[in-house]
Amino acid sequence: MKGRVVKSTGSWYELEEEIDKYRVKARLRGIFKIANLKVTNPVAVGDWVTFEKERSGTGEYEILEIHPRENYIIRKSTHKTAHDHLIASNIDQVLILFTLSMPRTSVGFLDRALVTAEAYRIPTIIGFNKCDIYNESQKEKVKEIIQVYRKIGYPCYFISALENIGTSDIKDCLKDHVTLIMGHSGVGKSTLMNTLYPGLDLKTSEVSKFAEKGTHTTTFAEMFALDEDTYIIDTPGIKELGISEIKEGELSHYFPEMRAMIGKCRFHNCRHLNEPDCAVIDAVKSGEIEYFRYESYISIITGEDNRK
Ligand SMILES: Nc1nc2c(ncn2[C@@H]2O[C@H](COP(=O)(O)OP(=O)(O)O)[C@@H](O)[C@H]2O)c(=O)[nH]1
Ligand SMILES: [Mg+2]
Ligand SMILES: [Zn+2]
Incomplete structure (x- = not known):
């Protein structure tokens, strides 16, 4: 069977x-x-x-x-052991949830999740959740971030899972696919799924519980059938995302705006760090490539900051 x-x-x-x-x-x-x-x-x-x-x-x-996997998402072990953790396999797309507060998602975490999905050519959409609690300046801030990711080509949705605002487009995206939903604990993953499919009745947790940065608990992903051909994989407890299996020379291929510049640097093996006549660095300087995206690239290359 x-x-x-x-x-x-x-x-x-x-x-x-x-x-x-x-x-x-x-x-x-x-x-x-x-x-x-x-x-x-x-x-x-x-x-x-x-x-x-x-x-x-x-x-x-x-x-x-x-059976052989079409793709999989892997998380580097947090304890610097040689072993990684398989999060899920055979997925059609990734949905990353982001919030500016309660709990804050760093763009570094978002970029790591995007790179992981790009490495397996898995299409990704981004939900910017909790729009109901932002003040005006936070709304502006989220809109700026959304513009950056839309320009690169990622579909972005500004939503409230709790108040059911803007979620129907996400529901359309999920239809007839297997979707992996990623994001920190407390970002609203379970709430969103309950809002889209009230029959699911998943447990949600008070944000206050996530404020205490306690021990790392290993929990496993779980797949839910939303209808006959629509599945979503919930991933509890992704606090940090170490990048695995990606070679330094490949990394820029997983930043779409850098991928567009392949072949334009003076050196074919340019790492876009401090090489002369680097098209990527030029584009960062001119503003064509967003500076914080380049910072994420650097932090992944240098292996720093992988706890964000
Ligand atoms: N204000 C607001 N709170 C939300 C929203 N989405 C989720 N929450 C709250 O955030 C907390 C964590 O939600 P949960 O779905 O358990 O997060 P998960 O850990 O990602 O599954 C709960 O108290 C939710 O009620 C939202 O859009 N707006
Ligand atoms: Mg949950
Ligand atoms: Zn370069």
Whole structure:
């Protein structure tokens, strides 16, 4: 039988069978080693697997095989170990939620999430949430940020998940896709899903709980069926996003406005740091490339700041 992993606890998995969509709990048979991928979790939400009932007849199902992944999003381990964490796989698009306050999202975090999605050519949309609580100057600030990302080509929506403002366009975007929703705890991911699909009734949490920067809790993503062909993967607890698997020379390819300048620098292997006749640095100076985007590029290259 073939099914998709919709939930993972680390020791067992919930699967949705491909055709009849019934759900079963399953465990891994034996130990899975995945070539070239050092991860703490061998199976991710979104994985297609072959499964069967265990022979001894305990009623438990077993995963026999993980099908090749079309793509996946990985998070670098926060503890500087060699292992990364698979967030989800086989996704059609990413929705990143951003807020200016309660809790603040840094543009650095947003850019890291965008780079991660670009590296796998996964289309991304950005929701700027909690528009209902901003004062006039904050509204201006969000609008400026939105302009930057729209210019680069990312669809942006200024919304309130709580008050159900501007959310219908996002609902249209989600339709018939598998969407991974990313953003800090408290940004409004569960609230948005509840607003779009009231039947879901997901738990939401008071923002005050996120103010205390406590210990890092590892939680797993979970996939929700919104209708027959519409799925969303909720990712609790992404506080920081280390970039994995991206080589220094490739990084500018994942900034669309820098990608547009490929071949224009004097050196073909220009890193756009301090090389002469660098088209990227020229564009930053002229304002064509936004300075804070270039700062994100530098911080990823230098490996600094990856906790934001
Ligand atoms: N004012 C306001 N509060 C919101 C909005 N969206 C979510 N919240 C609140 O933010 C808190 C965290 O929301 P939640 O959906 O649990 O965030 P998640 O951790 O990203 O799933 C809750 O108290 C929500 O009521 C919004 O658009 N406006
Ligand atoms: Mg949530
Ligand atoms: Zn350059």
